[in-house]
Amino acid sequence: MDRFIHVVFLWSEVWPLVIPLAIALVCRPASRPSRVLVLYLVFALLINLSANLMTIYRAQLPPRFQSNNILYNLHSVVKVFLFTWYFRRLGLINPRWLPQLVLLLYGAFALVNFIFFESIWVLSSRLLSAESIVLLFLCILYFLNSMHDETERNWLKHPSFIVTAALSFYEAATFFIFLFYYPIVATNIQFGILTMKIYAVCFIIFSILTAVALHKDRRKTSAA
Amino acid sequence: MNDITYIVIVGIAAMLLLMVSVLVVVIYNQRRQAQHRDAMEKLREQQQNQLIEAAVRSEEIERHRIAETLHDEVGAILSSAKLHLLGIKEESLDEKDRKLYEKGRELLNEVIQKVRGISHNLHSNILKEFGLNEAIKHFVRKVTEGSMLKGSTELDENYQTRNPDEDISIYRMVQELVNNILKYANATQFMISSKLRERDLHLVIFHNGEGLTQEQFEQLRYQKQGLGLKNIQNRVILLRGTILFTRAGEGYSIDIHVPVKTNHSEHV
Numbered sequence: 001m002d003r004f005i006h007v008v009f010l011w012s013e014v015w016p017l018v019i020p021l022a023i024a025l026v027c028r029p030a031s032r033p034s035r036v037l038v039l040y041l042v043f044a045l046l047i048n049l050s051a052n053l054m055t056i057y058r059a060q061l062p063p064r065f066q067s068n069n070i071l072y073n074l075h076s077v078v079k080v081f082l083f084t085w086y087f088r089r090l091g092l093i094n095p096r097w098l099p100q101l102v103l104l105l106y107g108a109f110a111l112v113n114f115i116f117f118e119s120i121w122v123l124s125s126r127l128l129s130a131e132s133i134v135l136l137f138l139c140i141l142y143f144l145n146s147m148h149d150e151t152e153r154n155w156l157k158h159p160s161f162i163v164t165a166a167l168s169f170y171e172a173a174t175f176f177i178f179l180f181y182y183p184i185v186a187t188n189i190q191f192g193i194l195t196m197k198i199y200a201v202c203f204i205i206f207s208i209l210t211a212v213a214l215h216k217d218r219r220k221t222s223a224a
Numbered sequence: 225m226n227d228i229t230y231i232v233i234v235g236i237a238a239m240l241l242l243m244v245s246v247l248v249v250v251i252y253n254q255r256r257q258a259q260h261r262d263a264m265e266k267l268r269e270q271q272q273n274q275l276i277e278a279a280v281r282s283e284e285i286e287r288h289r290i291a292e293t294l295h296d297e298v299g300a301i302l303s304s305a306k307l308h309l310l311g312i313k314e315e316s317l318d319e320k321d322r323k324l325y326e327k328g329r330e331l332l333n334e335v336i337q338k339v340r341g342i343s344h345n346l347h348s349n350i351l352k353e354f355g356l357n358e359a360i361k362h363f364v365r366k367v368t369e370g371s372m373l374k375g376s377t378e379l380d381e382n383y384q385t386r387n388p389d390e391d392i393s394i395y396r397m398v399q400e401l402v403n404n405i406l407k408y409a410n411a412t413q414f415m416i417s418s419k420l421r422e423r424d425l426h427l428v429i430f431h432n433g434e435g436l437t438q439e440q441f442e443q444l445r446y447q448k449q450g451l452g453l454k455n456i457q458n459r460v461i462l463l464r465g466t467i468l469f470t471r472a473g474e475g476y477s478i479d480i481h482v483p484v485k486t487n488h489s490e491h492v
Contacts, residue, residue: 147250154254156254168247169243173236175239180231184228188228188229191229
């Protein structure tokens with residue numbers, strides 16, 4: 001049983017992504033924003049799978065590629081880019097240019113950070129924290145604008161509400177984990193391991209809720 | 225537990241609490257908006273029903289006024305004219321004048337009958353005094369008299385008038401539908417049947433001519449020449465009933481369902 005739990009947590013960044021992707025394959029979501037979401041899931045799966053394989057086969061890889069931290073940095077950038085695109089497609093955030101501005105600021109921050117302050121081969125807690133701030137900001141804007149938008153009868157029943165709620169809880173939970181990642185690892189390794197498990201559970205919940213949202217957004221067939 | 229651990233735990237808890245609060249506010253707001261929208265829709269529907277009710281009621285009042293005027297004034301004048309005409313001694317007339325006199329009497333009798341018929345059509349005393357079933361039977365007899373069209377009725381005698389206004393609406397619908405059959409269907413026979421069920425009165429008008437399907441009815445009632453059908457739809461809405469036009473076997477059927485309040489004392 002311990003072995004099973006260990007394997008579950010070891011691959012906890014890979015197998016949860018298979019669930020929403022399988023739903024997307026079967027249900028074929030109809031809306032344009034959902035397609036961006038599926039694109040993120042594909043990228044995330046590829047990146048996380050590569051990261052996990054790099055960890056497992058570390059000994060066989062050249063020294064430069066024995067650390068998979070660059071993939072986590074890449075995942076963060078891809079996630080911010082694709083979710084900004086997702087919110088842009090939803091068309092709910094006003095003004096419409098705000099997501100692009102936010103993305104531009106995040107991109108500038110990432111560039112400055114990796115050029116002057118940190119190495120791209122090291123897991124950047126600043127980048128992951130910035131990712132949480134940016135995505136939380138977009139989520140809160142979504143919630144605020146959905147309260148005033150009259151184009152949709154009930155935003156609570158819209159698939160994007162589930163995605164945004166899931167994303168906001170995930171980022172809220174992981175913001176402090178990544179902000180204090182290095183201090184935690186340095187001072188209390190057991191707590192560090194616990195926070196990574198919390199992160200894994202949050203990711204699993206996020207993936208399941210994304211699957212639910214994609215299922216809700218399924219293409220209505222003539223048979224239905 | 226060191227400071228960093230404490231900060232992280234409190235931080236995560238605070239962030240999650242913040243997100244929960246935001247979600248609660250959003251959900252509460254959306255529910256309130258949805259309730260407001262539902263209330264507005266209900267109000268709109270209520271207003272529409274009130275307008276329809278007012279239109280139907282004023283139509284009935286006008287019909288009643290016209291029927292009374294026709295009967296009391298026009299009918300009286302025509303009867304008086306007939307009396308005066310009957311006062312003419314036929315023997316004193318020559319052949320030509322006698323023919324004119326006969327024709328004049330015939331036309332006067334015809335117009336008196338027609339005025340009486342129009343007056344009854346506009347406001348049926350039989351409906352008021354004998355109820356819906358009798359009024360429908362009388363109407364069928366009148367429209368098929370001297371016509372190639374054969375009409376029959378199989379009405380549930382258990383139906384008793386509970387609301388005279390509802391009976392008027394049902395009667396008007398039957399009138400309009402049968403008149404349409406006469407004018408447009410090229411039918412040779414029709415039947416009106418009714419069945420009183422626990423929660424509704426089910427009326428069926430079947431004819432063997434060319435009728436309407438539900439789709440055609442939906443289209444026609446929004447056109448200018450579909451005023452009669454629009455009237456029928458308004459009365460159906462007023463009665464909170466349903467109407468369905470279908471093709472049935474060798475002809476067409478019109479099914480009308482009108483909800484009725486059950487009288488528990490009748491079941492004891």
